[in-house]
Amino acid sequence: MLPESIEKNMSNETLITGKKAENAIKESLFLFTLYICVTIAILTLMTLIYDVLSTGITRLTSDYEVGLITKIQIDNPVDFLTTLDSRYPDRAGIGPAFAGTVWLMIIVVFVTFPFGTGAAIYLQEFAPKNRLTRFIELNLTNLAGVPSVIYGLLGLAVFVRLAGFGRSVLSGGLTLTLLILPVVIVASREALKAVPDTIRQGALALGATKFQAVFRQVVPSAIPGMVTGMVLGLSRAIGETAPLIFMGALTYVNYFPDTPLSGFTAIPIQVYNWIGYPQAEWRETASAGIILLLGLLLIMNSLAIFIRNRYEKDL
């Protein structure tokens, strides 16, 4: 960038002749266009959030408006989170879907974390630099770009049919695991890459084996970064709708899943269900579900940022 003074001089000079004045106008028009584009992106997000909040808030706060004829059955977050779905929009809670999402998160964490970090440790620390390794890396990049609906088909064929888990919360969790595995592996590799080489070399110089150097020195210092990547992957998983539709999550499930093999529904699926009803009251219920979903994502992303800032030591 140029120092301010020179720039000022330039723009003063450009104003002298007509041609240059025209240039100045073009300049401002260009900057104006850029402003507009950025503003549209930001405004859209704000409109979306405002619309959802203003519509869904009736299900989450008590309404003491005078002359209110119909009593709203569900008017606070606790009721909304614990009540079963209903045929009536003002009595429908998100309980089973919330429980389903919690189940999914537990399964995803327990399966993704060992495999994701394991693969990252191998690729970053042990893998020989050869064609096979390159091929694995290429595979990971491509998998990250596969549409999520395809993972749903894969889960349908492999977990629901082949493995015989049926349309269960276990099949759903494993499908989501496949979906976020590439993301988690890439993030974990970045965390390992950020560990300075001096730590590896120091450990090796003191007589540690390669294995000891990696697992006692390098991995512990990369853990915060790995956990951050995991949380971000998880937040992608809980917002996913399409792959879960194949797990039967859209059929009317109005009970709390009690084993990994029971049927389930999840928050985004439940929201999709509610969006499908034409009556305006359902919009409010769907919005309340979206508020819950966005709130959950906000908490998880804040958690990721917190972990990154709190535990990432300067190495």
Next chain:
Amino acid sequence: MENVNNLRSQLTKTITRPIEKIVKLFITASAFAAILISISIIFTLLTEAINFFQDPAVTFKGYFTATRWTPTFQNPEYGVIVLISSTLYIAVIACLISFPLGLFSAIYLSEFATRRTRKVIKPVLEVLAGVPTVVFGYFALNWITPNIIQRFIPGTGVFNALSAGIAVGIMIIPTVASISDDALNAVPNSLRNGSLALGATRRITSLKIMFPAALSGIIASFILGFSRAIGETMIVTIAGGQYPELNLDPRSAMYTITSSIVNVSLGDTPHGTTAYNALFALGITLFIMTFILNIGSDYVARKYRKEYE
């Protein structure tokens, strides 16, 4: 000497501890899982798709030439062209929205924004990228359609390609913006400074120097955005409707590959039926389309990247 040998045997003992072997085996296997997942995607999609084409009710020719997609009708027709054209149509609308908005946002971020503004706008784009697609679908159906589309184009239906396309476009703005921004930032500062020093304005520098220099990355971001628009499912399912015949009217409902996958799977589709197999035929069609685009994006980014000293 004996001491050294002792030490060595001790060392080798630690090396060959069984737990180490198991852990190493496990992490190696995890890495190879990436290949396994790719293979099983292709294998499952292919086998069921082959079953689909062997069905007497379906012909390979019919799949690509019929102009209706009605697998659940009495006389089912499986014209994938209907779905492919709708998919591309909505993806193009999405690109018309996201390419200019994403690219100009990136130019603003990398060439004009102060560090402080950047610190505010970048996270906003990240939040936009993190919004679940079902929420965008809700937004398209309940906000964009009544407040924008139906207001300016009266007579548009509740489900229409336009609002779905716009919402998909908004969804991929962050993808385009962040990759283009990275590409612009990768251009060395000396180019920018040189141009400004020669008296070029910021606009000229952005458009004539920075844009061409970062073009490979920008095109890669466009291709990737297009690929994501094609694979997007929930927005088009919620807001795009299901119109199973060939049509190119943006005000009418359309039927994309992804939304028909969802809708076929919603109905009870027992294993082995034509409808079940059709899911996988559509799956592989979609997979091939996005795969080619993703490879293309990667290729453009690598091949045409200019190396600067």
